[in-house]
Amino acid sequence: MSEQLHYALFTGCTAKQSTPELLSSTLAVAEKLGIKITILEEASCCGASHLQDFDEFLAHVLNARNICYAEKLGLTMITICNTCQLNSAMTKHALDKDPELKSRVNEKLAEVGLEYKGTSEIKHFLYTLIDEYGLDNVKNKVTVPLSHLNIAPFYGCHNIRPSELHENANGGENPYNPNSLDRLIDALEGNPVNYESKNKCCGFHVELQANHTSEVLSGNALIDALDNNADMMVTPCPLCHLKMDTYQDSIGKVMGRDIELPVLHMPQMVALALGCTEKEIGLNFHVQKAKQLYTA
Amino acid sequence: MSANKKVTLKTFRFNAETDYLPYYKHYEMEVGKDELVLDLLNRIKWEHDGSFSYRRSCRHGICGACAIKVNGKATLACKVNALELVELFGDELVIEPSSKKRAIKDMIIDKSDFWDKHAAVKPYVVSDVDPHPEAESKQSIEEFNNFLDSDLCIQCGACHYSCPALEVNPDFLGPAALNAAYRFTIDPRDEAGDERLKITAEQGTGVWDCVKCYECAEACPKEIDPIGKIGKLHNLQFVRGIAESNVATRHAEGFLRGMKKTGFLDEADIVTYSEGYLGMYKHIGTAMKMLKTGKIHWHSGIPFINSIPKIKNLDEVQKLIEISQTNKL
Numbered sequence: 281m282s283e284q285l286h287y288a289l290f291t292g293c294t295a296k297q298s299t300p301e302l303l304s305s306t307l308a309v310a311e312k313l314g315i316k317i318t319i320l321e322e323a324s325c326c327g328a329s330h331l332q333d334f335d336e337f338l339a340h341v342l343n344a345r346n347i348c349y350a351e352k353l354g355l356t357m358i359t360i361c362n363t364c365q366l367n368s369a370m371t372k373h374a375l376d377k378d379p380e381l382k383s384r385v386n387e388k389l390a391e392v393g394l395e396y397k398g399t400s401e402i403k404h405f406l407y408t409l410i411d412e413y414g415l416d417n418v419k420n421k422v423t424v425p426l427s428h429l430n431i432a433p434f435y436g437c438h439n440i441r442p443s444e445l446h447e448n449a450n451g452g453e454n455p456y457n458p459n460s461l462d463r464l465i466d467a468l469e470g471n472p473v474n475y476e477s478k479n480k481c482c483g484f485h486v487e488l489q490a491n492h493t494s495e496v497l498s499g500n501a502l503i504d505a506l507d508n509n510a511d512m513m514v515t516p517c518p519l520c521h522l523k524m525d526t527y528q529d530s531i532g533k534v535m536g537r538d539i540e541l542p543v544l545h546m547p548q549m550v551a552l553a554l555g556c557t558e559k560e561i562g563l564n565f566h567v568q569k570a571k572q573l574y575t576a
Numbered sequence: 577m578s579a580n581k582k583v584t585l586k587t588f589r590f591n592a593e594t595d596y597l598p599y600y601k602h603y604e605m606e607v608g609k610d611e612l613v614l615d616l617l618n619r620i621k622w623e624h625d626g627s628f629s630y631r632r633s634c635r636h637g638i639c640g641a642c643a644i645k646v647n648g649k650a651t652l653a654c655k656v657n658a659l660e661l662v663e664l665f666g667d668e669l670v671i672e673p674s675s676k677k678r679a680i681k682d683m684i685i686d687k688s689d690f691w692d693k694h695a696a697v698k699p700y701v702v703s704d705v706d707p708h709p710e711a712e713s714k715q716s717i718e719e720f721n722n723f724l725d726s727d728l729c730i731q732c733g734a735c736h737y738s739c740p741a742l743e744v745n746p747d748f749l750g751p752a753a754l755n756a757a758y759r760f761t762i763d764p765r766d767e768a769g770d771e772r773l774k775i776t777a778e779q780g781t782g783v784w785d786c787v788k789c790y791e792c793a794e795a796c797p798k799e800i801d802p803i804g805k806i807g808k809l810h811n812l813q814f815v816r817g818i819a820e821s822n823v824a825t826r827h828a829e830g831f832l833r834g835m836k837k838t839g840f841l842d843e844a845d846i847v848t849y850s851e852g853y854l855g856m857y858k859h860i861g862t863a864m865k866m867l868k869t870g871k872i873h874w875h876s877g878i879p880f881i882n883s884i885p886k887i888k889n890l891d892e893v894q895k896l897i898e899i900s901q902t903n904k905l
Contacts, residue, residue: 293840293841293843294843296840296884296885297840297843297872297876297884298843298866298871298872299871300870321887321888322887322888322889322892323839323887324835324839324840324887324893325831325834325835325839325840325841327831328831328841329788330827330828330831331828331831331832331835332807332810333807333810333811333828334810334811334814334825334828334829334831334832334903334905335811335814335901335902335903336807336811337900337902338896338897338900338901338902338903341896341900342835342893342896342897342900345892345893345896388896388899388900389896391895391896391899392889392891392892392895392896394892437788437789437790437791438788438790441789441790441791441793441794442790442793442794442801443794454664455794456647456648456649456664456665456794457647457664457665476648480740480789481740481787481788481789481791483740483787485787485788486741486784486785486786486787486788488823488824488827488847488850488851489779489784489785489822489823489824489827489850490741490745490780490784490785490787491858492744492745493741493744493745493748493785493787494787496744497740497744497787526862526865526866526871527862529861529862529865530861530862564869564870565869565870565871566869567862567865567866567869567871
């Protein structure tokens, strides 16, 4: 690579609250790979589809404001959460194709001295590693090959569906047969687990209002991964992680089976293979015991 | 070079009258570049086994009869090129009915649940029409365009049987019925909009049980985007004042509480505010585990203690909420 990659990082809410390990491992991976990151400290919550349910226009205004700050830096905005990616991209898509909506949003943004132009791309960190940094280059930096681990990739809905929205940002990944995480695991010399649930829903978004649905969907995926000999699961989405890590006990009760499976964030897995420190990887923040992965 | 490809069709077979369990049969055939999945179904029947059963009628993507699944992908057999699926999934295609558990014979399923859900949302214009009108009931192009795409539904069931929420919770109305509810609610000639919105706002059956997986948007052969219509039904509940305060509506509206204070969602507050203090007991076990590992802190969610960092230029977010918010709970 001739020029250093430089991105504006939209952290999202979870990386700043319940999954600090996601932020620390992302920054550690970027540092090891020589990718420059500028955190968008001005960025607010993306609404996570719930604010959109309540007030779609307001959600567009607030997401457009976030994107404005990446545009000001002239950088691609990267996300580390599938749901942040979806909702930011939805706003970008809606504004870029509907000039009337764009001008109504910009009318509001003008009140705080901002203007949405549509000049920044929005991409999940996973896909910048693959499409822009390059998997061969990642592979060259591996110091702790993950060859001892069977790793179940869990893609998370909002990076792969709706495919039409994401096709420019996710390398045209097919939602019925995604392979980016599998290829990343390969590059880290791990063994990708092939299982049917890898592109299914974890149910996080109905955790409160339809708890049983949520527990069963997560349970199906965790059990499918376990039955296919997974030692760990990896996901690019902290909401999938939260659902499947912190609720693993109650999911097990609903499914009538003991479930023990560490669920790692995608950057944590990369950080393991690049030899980042335990503090940076932050497996201690997981509810399901995962620290054995440091030495396994 | 021949464009033909040798393909194995691993095909679901089941006859509810004679079989205890379903089984799979493998059929091998050379597939040409112009063959549709429906052509392959015909060839199984005509060249291999005359008892193979599936629904088919129009062959033009209009009747919705031939919806099946290929390697788990919702497929309207008469619209999808077979070799495109080979390119995606390899040279073994798994041919299955839309819903294996509702199979009657091979690809033919019992769709009664689909029709029951449809009927439950009153999928027709409800209007006290003068039997001898003096003028036609006109709509503007804009009014028509509001529901045009939702009206293109061919009731094939592709979205319905791809919906994981419905798979777990059989009471959920599902994407097709909710799309129909939207289509008639937004029709200016219709007078049952509020009634329909109340039906679709019910907890356990309505829009709040959608898991937001976007499987329906992907499955629809007519590109209707059912989940987009579900989103519009969510918004309409608030626009028309139908929404009642409950765990689901507070979960949606409650995002603004944290955003006004810090710019971020307040993860602890959204749980206590949505569930109410009485509903919190369900989360105590998980909260204790999260506390132990440092995912949350002893002061998380306690009012008057700032446990979340504030974003830069928070005043902009506060101002934008003040001037842009259009809905209320």
